[in-house]
Amino acid sequence: MSTLKKLSEYVEKGKSKEARALTQKLLGDNISADKIVHEGIIAGLDAIGEKFAAFAAFVPELMVAAIAAQESLEVLRPKMTQGTLHKTLGTVVIGTVEGDVHDVGKNIVAMMLTGGGFNVIDLGVDVPPAKFLKEVQYHEAEILALSSLYTPTRLAMRDIMEALKTEGLRNKIKVMVGGAPIDQAFCDLIGADGYAPDAPQAVKLARSLLA
Amino acid sequence: MKDDEIYKDRRYRINELREKNEKMTSRERALKAINFEEPDRIPIDNWMVPEIKKRCMDYWGCENEEELLAFLGVDVRDNYGPSYVGQEFKKFDDGTVADLWGVRRKIVTYGKGTFHEGTFKEVAWSPLEHMTGVEEINAYEAWPTPDWWDYSKVKEECAYWHPEYFVLNKGDRLDRTAQLKPMMYLRGIQQTFIDLAVNPDIVECIRDHVVNYFLEYNPKVFEAGGDEIDMFMMGDDMGGQRGPLISVEMWRRYFRDAFRKYCDIAHKYGLKVMYHTCGDVYQLIPEFIENGLDCLQSLQPQATNMDIKRLKQKFGKDLSFQGGMDIQQVLPLGTPEDVRKMVKYAAENAKRGGGYIFGTAHNIQADTHIENVAALFEAYHEYGVY
Numbered sequence: 234m235s236t237l238k239k240l241s242e243y244v245e246k247g248k249s250k251e252a253r254a255l256t257q258k259l260l261g262d263n264i265s266a267d268k269i270v271h272e273g274i275i276a277g278l279d280a281i282g283e284k285f286a287a288f289a290a291f292v293p294e295l296m297v298a299a300i301a302a303q304e305s306l307e308v309l310r311p312k313m314t315q316g317t318l319h320k321t322l323g324t325v326v327i328g329t330v331e332g333d334v335h336d337v338g339k340n341i342v343a344m345m346l347t348g349g350g351f352n353v354i355d356l357g358v359d360v361p362p363a364k365f366l367k368e369v370q371y372h373e374a375e376i377l378a379l380s381s382l383y384t385p386t387r388l389a390m391r392d393i394m395e396a397l398k399t400e401g402l403r404n405k406i407k408v409m410v411g412g413a414p415i416d417q418a419f420c421d422l423i424g425a426d427g428y429a430p431d432a433p434q435a436v437k438l439a440r441s442l443l444a
Numbered sequence: 445m446k447d448d449e450i451y452k453d454r455r456y457r458i459n460e461l462r463e464k465n466e467k468m469t470s471r472e473r474a475l476k477a478i479n480f481e482e483p484d485r486i487p488i489d490n491w492m493v494p495e496i497k498k499r500c501m502d503y504w505g506c507e508n509e510e511e512l513l514a515f516l517g518v519d520v521r522d523n524y525g526p527s528y529v530g531q532e533f534k535k536f537d538d539g540t541v542a543d544l545w546g547v548r549r550k551i552v553t554y555g556k557g558t559f560h561e562g563t564f565k566e567v568a569w570s571p572l573e574h575m576t577g578v579e580e581i582n583a584y585e586a587w588p589t590p591d592w593w594d595y596s597k598v599k600e601e602c603a604y605w606h607p608e609y610f611v612l613n614k615g616d617r618l619d620r621t622a623q624l625k626p627m628m629y630l631r632g633i634q635q636t637f638i639d640l641a642v643n644p645d646i647v648e649c650i651r652d653h654v655v656n657y658f659l660e661y662n663p664k665v666f667e668a669g670g671d672e673i674d675m676f677m678m679g680d681d682m683g684g685q686r687g688p689l690i691s692v693e694m695w696r697r698y699f700r701d702a703f704r705k706y707c708d709i710a711h712k713y714g715l716k717v718m719y720h721t722c723g724d725v726y727q728l729i730p731e732f733i734e735n736g737l738d739c740l741q742s743l744q745p746q747a748t749n750m751d752i753k754r755l756k757q758k759f760g761k762d763l764s765f766q767g768g769m770d771i772q773q774v775l776p777l778g779t780p781e782d783v784r785k786m787v788k789y790a791a792e793n794a795k796r797g798g799g800y801i802f803g804t805a806h807n808i809q810a811d812t813h814i815e816n817v818a819a820l821f822e823a824y825h826e827y828g829v830y
Contacts, residue, residue, distance in 0.1 A: 288727070296638055
């Protein structure tokens with residue numbers, strides 16, 4: 234089995250220590266960071282995502298896989314800032330909307346996006362619309378990702394969409410939405426660019442929004 | 445009840461239907477339903493956030509919650525169990541307050557200044573989150589004990605509703621009999637999921653503390669309640685919107701044994717068991733049945749695989765159901781006609797042979813217009829009749 238394949242397996246199985254060590258070794262063997270990210274880390278995340286979709290993996294397994302991906306990326310970080318990787322995968326500003334303090338789903342999405350090579354700016358929970366707007370501009374983000382768990386708080390997403398229009402930012406950024414009470418119909422209703430029902434699909438959506 | 449014409453007009457439809465359809469007490473009705481017999485109409489349970497209760501009282505002219513429930517024909521009355529007499533819950537300078545488990549909570553307001561403004565008590569700090577091993581967790585100084593409760597008024601409080609109403613012993617949201625939820629409060633949700641994947645000894649340690657507490661606490665509650673409790677309710681959230689949060693194997697490994705013990709204790713006292721979980725738990729339902737569950741609530745129709753028709757067909761012989769009314773799309777965003785269709789669908793598909801109690805998938809949230817709440821209760825009385 235190739236070493237990159239082995240790395241993808243460690244990521245998929247959530248073996249953080251092993252993933253870290255192997256990433257170090259791969260760098261030592263002069264494998265490019267770009268190759269390690271795509272053929273090792275992202276391949277592992279995609280594999281666990283497929284299992285999750287098929288009910289062969291659940292939230293705990295998804296979470297430890299995302300952590301292993303992050304750990305592996307930490308090793309690569311110094312190399313990545315020297316290259317073009319961030320720019321190619323894009324910056325995502327993510328947060329739970331105002332009035333809502335639920336962050337588990339949002340955190341899993343953030344972890345998987347980070348593991349998947351995106352530059353993720355996590356604003357946390359209970360984030361006012363003005364703060365989303367400010368951070369999106371400051372970080373020159375390509376994607377804004379919004380989360381909520383309660384039905385009353387999801388209405389804050391509509392306010393953010395309106396604010397983006399008012400500030401003339403709407404056509405400069407893609408907006409993706411998620412959380413238990415969100416579906417495609419709600420996404421369409423508020424005019425967001427995409428909805429994903431779970432973290433693996435959120436990563437795919439983020440990739441497709443920037444394709 | 446206020447008797448101005450406007451309120452009388454608003455109450456007319458529900459009063460008319462109830463007069464026509466009801467031939468037994470609420471208690472008789474609910475007991476029949478959970479014993480798989482057909483009563484006069486499908487019993488009604490009610491979950492609402494306080495903001496919606498207030499709006500309903502204003503709309504129908506009710507002076508208090510008791511009047512509201514009586515008018516709406518709600519058959520189930522909640523019993524919160526014994527009174528807490530332990531040490532006063534610590535208050536902290538940052539505005540958080542400790543709960544039974546020593547978990548610090550804060551009040552969070554949402555929808556400020558809008559019609560749907562409301563508040564929730566959320567976890568602000570989980571005391572076990574950064575602990576690294578079982579010794580440290582065992583040494584946690586705030587593990588609760590059943591001695592912190594005064595059980596002397598349980599019987600009287602339940603008997604207050606008898607013989608008219610059906611009494612459900614359910615505890616408070618924060619001290620309800622459970623396994624995974626207290627673990628998540630104490631350890632943090634994220635860390636709990638990580639533990640489930642890689643730290644089995646920590647999962648078992650916290651679970652045992654939680655379970656041992658309830659195994660001692662519940663018999664005291666049931667003993668105290670005597671014949672005045674009609675059903676016991678426990679709850680955990682095992683489902684997400686699109687499937688169980690954990691695998692069936694993991695549920696068997698960590699949660700099956702105590703689930704069975706909780707059911708066995710209630711059965712020993714002659715009580716049937718209701719279990720609350722949000723989300724899609726379809727894959728777990730055979731396990732629930734095998735381990736003693738009588739009634740699953742509160743079916744969340746927007747969750748994948750939780751269609752009431754399918755559940756009734758597949759599991760309706762062994763399991764009764766409560767719920768099925770959608771609070772994620774239909775009640776907050778739909779029309780009164782959508783609400784009526786939803787109630788009709790559930791009634792037509794779940795009422796045969798008893799075994800069904802009307803209810804919403806969770807509390808009706810503050811973003812729901814009163815017209816839809818009115819449509820819900822009118823439809824309960826219209827379509828629930830046998």
